[in-house]
Amino acid sequence: MSLKSSNRSSNRRADLHLFLDTGIYLSFYHYGKDDLDELDKLIGLVESEMVALYLPQQVQYEYIRNRENKFADALKRFTDSRLEKSFPRMFQDYEPEYSQIKESVKTYEDTSAVLLRKLKEDFNTFSLKADKVISALFKSANKVEDTLDIFSKAHKRHLRGNPPGKKDSIGDSLNWECLLSVYELTGKDIWIVAEDKDWRGLNSDDVVSPFLAWEWKEEKRGSVKYYRTLTSFFGANFPDIKLMTQRQKERLIEELKKSSASGMKAIISKLLLIGDFSDDEVLQIVDTVTRKSFQLDDSDDLVALQESVKQIVRGRESLIDNQFKNACLTLLGRAGGAPESGPD
Numbered sequence: 001m002s003l004k005s006s007n008r009s010s011n012r013r014a015d016l017h018l019f020l021d022t023g024i025y026l027s028f029y030h031y032g033k034d035d036l037d038e039l040d041k042l043i044g045l046v047e048s049e050m051v052a053l054y055l056p057q058q059v060q061y062e063y064i065r066n067r068e069n070k071f072a073d074a075l076k077r078f079t080d081s082r083l084e085k086s087f088p089r090m091f092q093d094y095e096p097e098y099s100q101i102k103e104s105v106k107t108y109e110d111t112s113a114v115l116l117r118k119l120k121e122d123f124n125t126f127s128l129k130a131d132k133v134i135s136a137l138f139k140s141a142n143k144v145e146d147t148l149d150i151f152s153k154a155h156k157r158h159l160r161g162n163p164p165g166k167k168d169s170i171g172d173s174l175n176w177e178c179l180l181s182v183y184e185l186t187g188k189d190i191w192i193v194a195e196d197k198d199w200r201g202l203n204s205d206d207v208v209s210p211f212l213a214w215e216w217k218e219e220k221r222g223s224v225k226y227y228r229t230l231t232s233f234f235g236a237n238f239p240d241i242k243l244m245t246q247r248q249k250e251r252l253i254e255e256l257k258k259s260s261a262s263g264m265k266a267i268i269s270k271l272l273l274i275g276d277f278s279d280d281e282v283l284q285i286v287d288t289v290t291r292k293s294f295q296l297d298d299s300d301d302l303v304a305l306q307e308s309v310k311q312i313v314r315g316r317e318s319l320i321d322n323q324f325k326n327a328c329l330t331l332l333g334r335a336g337g338a339p340e341s342g343p344d
Contacts, residue, residue, distance in 0.1 A: 014052035016045075016237065019179055021194030022062040022171075024230065028130040029070040031077070033195075038230035039133045040274055041241050044248040046140045047270070054185075055141035056178035058171055063134070071123055075116065083108055133273055144178040153177045163209045164198040172198050176212070180219050189222040193233050199226065249274050253281060256288050261295035264288075268308045282316050 028036055045051040083105045091098045122128045126135075146154075154173040158165055164172035179190060192199060192208060201207045208226035216224050227233040234241050249271065256267045271277075271285065286309060293305050313319075 014049055016051045016191055017054065017185060017188050018051050018191045018193070018233075019054045019056075019175070020059075020230075021175070021192070021196050021199065022059045022066070023196050024193055025059075025063050025134055026066055026070045027195070028134070029067060029128075030074045033228075034230045036129055036133065037276075038234065039130075039137060041234060041238075041245055042230065043133065043136055043140065043270075043273055044245055045238070045241075046137065048248065053137065053141040054144060054179060054182065055138060056144045056175045057146045058174040058178065060138065060143075062171055075119070078112075079116075082112075136269075136273055142182075142184075144182060146174050146178055147181075150174065150177045150181055153180075163211050164196075166198060172196070180215075185220055185222070187221050189225060190216060190220070191225045191227070191233065191237070193227045193230055195228050200228075245274060249277075249281070253284055253288075256285065259292075261292040264292060265304055268305075272308065272311060277312065279316065279319055282312055283319060285312055 024034070027034060028039065042051065042053070046053050085105055087098070087101070091101075119128070122131075151174070154170050154177045157173045157177065158170040162173075164176055166172070179185065194200075197205075199208060199212070201209050206226070206228065208224045213224045216222055227236065252267055252271050252274075256264060256271070259267055268285070268289065277285070289305055289309060293302065
């Protein structure tokens with residue numbers, strides 16, 4: 001089958017064709033091995049068409065269905081590991097250490113309560129950074145629908161006991177059949193990142209199932225490259241990824257300077273996903289946004305710019321001189337913010 005994709009051209013131009021198992025996306029809501037920055041890096045590679053990411057429909061369903069379970073379990077593990085609040089009687093004879101420990105525990109509990117409240121609010125509104133980054137990845141991915149024919153093949157695979165997959169689920173079978181169905185992958189190698197043991201061989205945790213390797217060679221005339229984490233995938237294929245991310249950030253800042261006022265929102269959204277700005281980059285971005293914002297009349301666009309300014313400037317207020325700060329405050333005021341508080 002052909003792809004339904006917002007990034008169809010990348011299938012022909014990309015040098016690397018990548019599939020991420022659902023567990024990789026879900027790991028960013030739990031105690032995973034990868035840092036969220038790894039997904040930021042992947043967005044840059046996909047949008048620059050160096051990597052073509054494939055997204056079977058089943059992965060989307062599994063992600064939405066299991067996101068809440070992963071989040072809830074992570075919070076439970078955190079709350080179950082609370083610090084001990086009671087101490088042996090003999091501790092009381094040792095001051096100031098005893099009082100300091102008690103105060104530290106109270107501070108930990110109070111701060112944890114605030115953190116958990118904020119996390120739950122952002123989770124319920126799909127506002128966690130993981131939500132935003134994964135949403136951006138899904139939009140850029142090559143989507144593969146699971147047709148009736150694919151369902152039939154996945155069911156037959158499951159009955160035969162062929163990998164990948166568990167005895168009580170055909171989810172991985174659907175994902176693999178979706179990949180096999182993509183015409184554009186004929187003659188191509190496929191890179192798979194999956195922690196799930198259902199994709200691995202029995203004799204090594206770092207080698208794909210020999211059956212899957214054989215089947216891809218027979219069906220698609222290519223090979224399978226397998227990694228358990230995004231970190232190992234980047235290390236093997238993009239060792240200079242940090243430099244590439246920096247170059248992407250510099251390119252976006254230049255695009256921002258040259259863009260129209262109405263085009264700023266899309267560029268700033270990409271910049272915010274990358275983050276990690278130097279002092280000079282903060283000044284360049286905020287200066288450009290502030291100068292061009294006066295060309296906008298739409299209140300929704302101004303509100304979006306207000307939030308962008310707040311996120312970019314947060315913690316860097318000392319960089320901005322009074323004249324520059326006044327311009328930012330004017331922007332916030334036009335957007336209906338609270339000018340007296342500044343971009344905090």
